[in-house]
Amino acid sequence: MLEITDLYQTFGSRVAVDHLSVTVDKGEIVGLVGRNGAGKTTTMRCVMGIVRPEGGEVRWSGHPVELADRLRFGYMPEERGLYPQMAVLDQLRYFARLHGLDSSSAVTEAQRWIDLLDLKGREQDRIVALSHGNQQRVQLAVALVHQPELVVLDEPFSGLDPSAVDTLSDLLRTQAADGKAILFSSHQLDLVERLCDRVVILELGRVLAAGTLAELRSRVPMRLRVKVDAPDDWVAALKGVRVLHADGDGAVLGLDTDADPQAILRAAINAGPVEHFGFESGGLVELYRELVAA
Amino acid sequence: MSSFTTTVLIATREITERLRSRLTWVMTAITTVLVVALIVVPSFFRQPTRPTVIGLVGAQAQALAPAILATAKAAKLDITVLDVADEATARADLMPTRTRGQRALARALAAFQGTSSTIDVALTVNTDSAVVEVNQSLSPNLAALLQAIVDQAHQAQVLIAAGVPPAAVSAALRPVKFSIVTLQPPVARQAGADIAALAAGFLLYISVGIFGAAVASGVAQEKTSRTAEVLLAAVRPIELMIGKVLGIGLVGLAQMATTVGAGLIANVFVQSSVVPSSIWVLLPAILGWFLLGYLLYAFGYAAAGAIVARQEEVQFATAPFTVFLAGGFLLTYATIANPDAWWIQLLSFFPPLSPVLMPARLALGHLAVWEMPLAALLTVGFIALVAREASRIYSAGLVRSGARLSWGAALRTR
Numbered sequence: 001m002l003e004i005t006d007l008y009q010t011f012g013s014r015v016a017v018d019h020l021s022v023t024v025d026k027g028e029i030v031g032l033v034g035r036n037g038a039g040k041t042t043t044m045r046c047v048m049g050i051v052r053p054e055g056g057e058v059r060w061s062g063h064p065v066e067l068a069d070r071l072r073f074g075y076m077p078e079e080r081g082l083y084p085q086m087a088v089l090d091q092l093r094y095f096a097r098l099h100g101l102d103s104s105s106a107v108t109e110a111q112r113w114i115d116l117l118d119l120k121g122r123e124q125d126r127i128v129a130l131s132h133g134n135q136q137r138v139q140l141a142v143a144l145v146h147q148p149e150l151v152v153l154d155e156p157f158s159g160l161d162p163s164a165v166d167t168l169s170d171l172l173r174t175q176a177a178d179g180k181a182i183l184f185s186s187h188q189l190d191l192v193e194r195l196c197d198r199v200v201i202l203e204l205g206r207v208l209a210a211g212t213l214a215e216l217r218s219r220v221p222m223r224l225r226v227k228v229d230a231p232d233d234w235v236a237a238l239k240g241v242r243v244l245h246a247d248g249d250g251a252v253l254g255l256d257t258d259a260d261p262q263a264i265l266r267a268a269i270n271a272g273p274v275e276h277f278g279f280e281s282g283g284l285v286e287l288y289r290e291l292v293a294a
Numbered sequence: 295m296s297s298f299t300t301t302v303l304i305a306t307r308e309i310t311e312r313l314r315s316r317l318t319w320v321m322t323a324i325t326t327v328l329v330v331a332l333i334v335v336p337s338f339f340r341q342p343t344r345p346t347v348i349g350l351v352g353a354q355a356q357a358l359a360p361a362i363l364a365t366a367k368a369a370k371l372d373i374t375v376l377d378v379a380d381e382a383t384a385r386a387d388l389m390p391t392r393t394r395g396q397r398a399l400a401r402a403l404a405a406f407q408g409t410s411s412t413i414d415v416a417l418t419v420n421t422d423s424a425v426v427e428v429n430q431s432l433s434p435n436l437a438a439l440l441q442a443i444v445d446q447a448h449q450a451q452v453l454i455a456a457g458v459p460p461a462a463v464s465a466a467l468r469p470v471k472f473s474i475v476t477l478q479p480p481v482a483r484q485a486g487a488d489i490a491a492l493a494a495g496f497l498l499y500i501s502v503g504i505f506g507a508a509v510a511s512g513v514a515q516e517k518t519s520r521t522a523e524v525l526l527a528a529v530r531p532i533e534l535m536i537g538k539v540l541g542i543g544l545v546g547l548a549q550m551a552t553t554v555g556a557g558l559i560a561n562v563f564v565q566s567s568v569v570p571s572s573i574w575v576l577l578p579a580i581l582g583w584f585l586l587g588y589l590l591y592a593f594g595y596a597a598a599g600a601i602v603a604r605q606e607e608v609q610f611a612t613a614p615f616t617v618f619l620a621g622g623f624l625l626t627y628a629t630i631a632n633p634d635a636w637w638i639q640l641l642s643f644f645p646p647l648s649p650v651l652m653p654a655r656l657a658l659g660h661l662a663v664w665e666m667p668l669a670a671l672l673t674v675g676f677i678a679l680v681a682r683e684a685s686r687i688y689s690a691g692l693v694r695s696g697a698r699l700s701w702g703a704a705l706r707t708r
Binding site for chain 2: 045049067071073077080081082083085090100
């Protein structure tokens with residue numbers, strides 16, 4: 001298990017990570033979510049030993065992380081970290097060797113990942129000659145070629161087309177099913193919702209919310225979507241009801257605990273023909289917006 | 295995995311990638327061809343040395359032949375004498391209207407035919423005078439020799455005519471034993487030593503600069519492409535730095551050895567005057583100082599590559615090292631002009647300048663036995679210091695994002 005406890009890091013006068021604590025267990029996919037500057041990348045760099053944190057601790061299997069542990073971690077930085085003039089196969093072999101694989105195992109594993117990630121036939125191509133998507137596949141292969149126990153991926157889905165996103169998602173699920181602990185960051189909340197077992201929402205280096213998706217969704221109150229063929233000003237007279245947003249499918253209403261759905265229905269009917277009246281559960285996007293706005 | 299294995303892996307990657315680069319082979323080929331050409335081409339235009347031919351016109355001049363030859367031998371002048379019938383023949387032989395090339399061709403033809411060669415100097419002796427005719431100029435030593443012999447002959451004639459017995463005349467005119475004792479003889483400078491000193495200084499200035507810059511550029515590329523982040527997750531910064539420095543250095547050493555070796559092989563065939571006979575002592579020293587100089591500067595270049603934010607800033611960050619190297623090469627000229635100057639001797643012990651100045655002083659033959667080992671020891675100590683500071687700056691700079699770090703800020707980093 002990866003345990004990040006009370007992590008603290010500043011850069012100049014800016015607090016990048018502010019007493020952050022996160023755990024990632026084997027077989028678990030944990031998503032770090034937050035806007036730019038929330039502390040996601042710094043947290044990952046602290047895990048990988050690239051940045052030595054000013055406070056707090058990063059532990060793996062119960063002890064502080066050392067170089068020997070990091071050799072069993074796989075890392076994919078946000079901006080691709082590959083040698084542009086080096087061939088695909090050579091690159092994978094090199095990084096596999098650096099992580100402790102012997103020469104023949106490095107070749108075998110490199111070829112296996114080339115096949116798995118649909119890079120067959122591109123072994124001798126230089127990285128600079130590959131498309132963005134293929135470069136991303138090679139970067140992922142570098143992170144996984146040495147069979148790591150913990151995989152840390154910073155924005156792995158950025159710039160990928162939908163089919164590549166599906167491929168990567170399936171791959172991560174497979175790796176988690178194999179017992180790997182996976183920590184990744186993303187701006188794409190719908191992806192995070194689909195993929196992660198637990199989510200940690202960061203803002204200004206602090207944890208705003210953390211938990212399973214079910215736990216996080218329960219924090220978002222139920223919403224009522226009402227489509228009435230009339231202006232929305234009929235809502236203003238209702239107690240404990242407010243318009244969250246409106247779109248072509250009607251108005252989404254936020255309800256306080258004392259709001260009466262029957263009264264809302266009567267008011268809607270009095271306002272005009274009701275085309276839709278139904279409850280919706282809040283998602284990660286709504287929760288994120290609420291927490292960040294608070 | 296041990297640090298040694300990791301460092302070797304990193305160095306091996308550097309070597310492999312550089313050997314795969316066409317540019318490496320092209321540059322090696324170009325420099326090798328240039329060095330070989332510099333040695334071989336001048337030899338085609340070199341004229342073989344030949345003795346100065348003195349034409350003796352008339353019986354009186356021809357009688358002086360033994361004395362001229364004996365005195366020239368004692369004075370270590372390379373001359374021969376040739377009897378010439380008359381002044382007209384002598385003047386024609388001097389060929390005043392021909393160019394130097396035409397005269398050289400005529401001499402070569404005469405030598406091939408086995409006929410007498412043309413003369414360089416014509417000596418005519420009369421009763422109270424002597425005339426020396428030359429085409430353009432006469433060396434002062436030869437002029438003094440001929441003057442002395444003609445004077446001696448004339449004095450002998452006058453004394454004999456005055457009734458002094460010939461034996462007494464010979465005894466009177468016998469030269470006094472005259473010897474010159476040099477109390478502090480200057481160090482004999484071998485032929486080609488100046489060129490060798492300049493070439494050694496230039497070679498080291500260029501090669502350390504080129505390969506050091508390659509280190510800086512490679513480090514900057516790893517930083518800006520974020521490859522360094524992936525690497526530092528698995529290796530220590532110092533392993534990465536040393537591996538890169540060693541890998542590039544070994545390829546550089548091989549390139550230098552190829553170029554220098556080709557030059558030496560070429561010299562075996564042409565015996566060029568630009569290559570001193572001490573080359574077999576100078577060569578290991580050049581290679582040794584290349585290694586020391588490269589290590590000293592390469593760690594600094596690595597740190598420079600780590601503090602930049604973009605590849606375009608590498609040249610600016612490495613400027614201090616380029617200035618030191620260029621300054622060392624410029625001082626080579628001063629070393630050639632005045633190798634025993636105290637300030638030259640002092641500066642050659644300053645580690646950033648030793649790799650360029652020490653081989654130059656060695657080429658000139660102006661080094662005591664203890665000087666080079668001491669300079670090497672000082673340089674090794676300096677390398678350790680530079681490596682330690684560079685490692686710290688390298689580790690901090692490689693993962694730092696944002697604007698380029700100034701050298702002042704980099705040195706203050708803890």
